[in-house]
Amino acid sequence: MPTRQPNPADGSADDAWWNDVLRQALEDIGAAQQRYPDLFPQGISKVELQFEAKPNLHVKMLVEGPQGSQAATTTGLEPDDQAQHFESILQPASLLTSASPAEGKSTNQAKLKAAKTLEGAAKLFEPACKGEVSSYANNCAHYLSDALIDAGFSDLSSAHACVTHRCGTPDCTSGGKRPTRAKDMRCWFLEKDGSPVSSVQRGTGFYAVYQERQSDGQGHVVILDSGTWKFYGTGWYEAGQAAPNDWKHEYFQW
Structure with missing residues (x-):
């Protein structure tokens, strides 16, 4: 989790806080790649940040590989928030054939x-x-x-x-x-x-x-x-x- 907290009055954050968030997110990516080396065998082609202000400010990172696979890791602001660490790989639509149940x-x-x-x-x-x-x-x-x-x-x-x-x-x-x-x-x-x-x-x-x-x-x-x-x-x-x-x-x- 980031070591700096946003302004408790208005939820704003300074540059140093955002640097902490980005550094933590990159560490999350590295940890996930070590634990699941087959997640992105062809590397990472895109990283996207999403910001959610309510109920608490959260930063969600979407990571995409060349084949279009995605994984998300959320870095929150509170010490007890749980980072997703790539368990939320975006689920595609079902792939069915005439043989499928x-x-x-x-x-x-x-x-x-x-x-x-x-x-x-x-x-x-x-x-x-x-x-x-x-x-x-x-x-x-x-x-x-x-x-x-x-x-x-x-x-x-x-x-x-x-x-x-x-x-x-x-x-x-x-x-x-x-x-x-x-x-x-x-x-x-x-x-x-x-x-x-x-x-x-x-x-x-x-x-x-x-x-x-x-x-x-x-x-x-x-x-x-x-x-x-x-x-x-x-x-x-x-x-x-x-x-x-x-x-x-x-x-x-x-």
């Missing part, structure tokens, strides 16, 4: 069984965290982890070696502290099923799916009901397409 609707969820299972999580999935809509750029892991926790997978709600970031203010006000990163969820999936497969047959049950775009390493998580060929999550990205939409899949089942 359809999005599951509430009418489909009503037919699912409540239990501590992937089916139970699919039944509870909603595009929200504890009923609150988040302002993160990408909420695939955020909302899916919320459904999994609500279904009974309580280990995700406590300290876990796989989880490197949880939701918090100002982007999520639910207080849920849910995991927000797709790669973290993949780590957790691997603990449940250490032998994922790259494709599945219809009618073989429910799967937790990790999808990754090979051109820039962007990850996505979703639940698949192979029986009805429906997905539950914030989107679906069909595998086997040409770059830059070269997604691959890993299917986990337990």
Whole structure:
């Protein structure tokens, strides 16, 4: 966090404060690249700053790579603000083909069984965290982890070696502290099923799916009901397409 505070009376900041903000943001980029070296394998082509004045002054940095991938890191002014550190990679529109599952609707969820299972999580999935809509750029892991926790997978709600970031203010006000990163969820999936497969047959049950775009390493998580060929999550990205939409899949089942 920046070491200097804005003027408490009017929220203004001097040049030295802005220098602190920019230096911290650049340090955030460096830390994120070290932790996730596949985020921008072809380098960074654009950096954009956005300023939000209310309720507290915040500086949001959008970073874009040559393939159009984006990540955001927020540097706030209060010591307890949580920096996003690149977990919010902008989610693109779904990439669907004739082979893709359809999005599951509430009418489909009503037919699912409540239990501590992937089916139970699919039944509870909603595009929200504890009923609150988040302002993160990408909420695939955020909302899916919320459904999994609500279904009974309580280990995700406590300290876990796989989880490197949880939701918090100002982007999520639910207080849920849910995991927000797709790669973290993949780590957790691997603990449940250490032998994922790259494709599945219809009618073989429910799967937790990790999808990754090979051109820039962007990850996505979703639940698949192979029986009805429906997905539950914030989107679906069909595998086997040409770059830059070269997604691959890993299917986990337990």
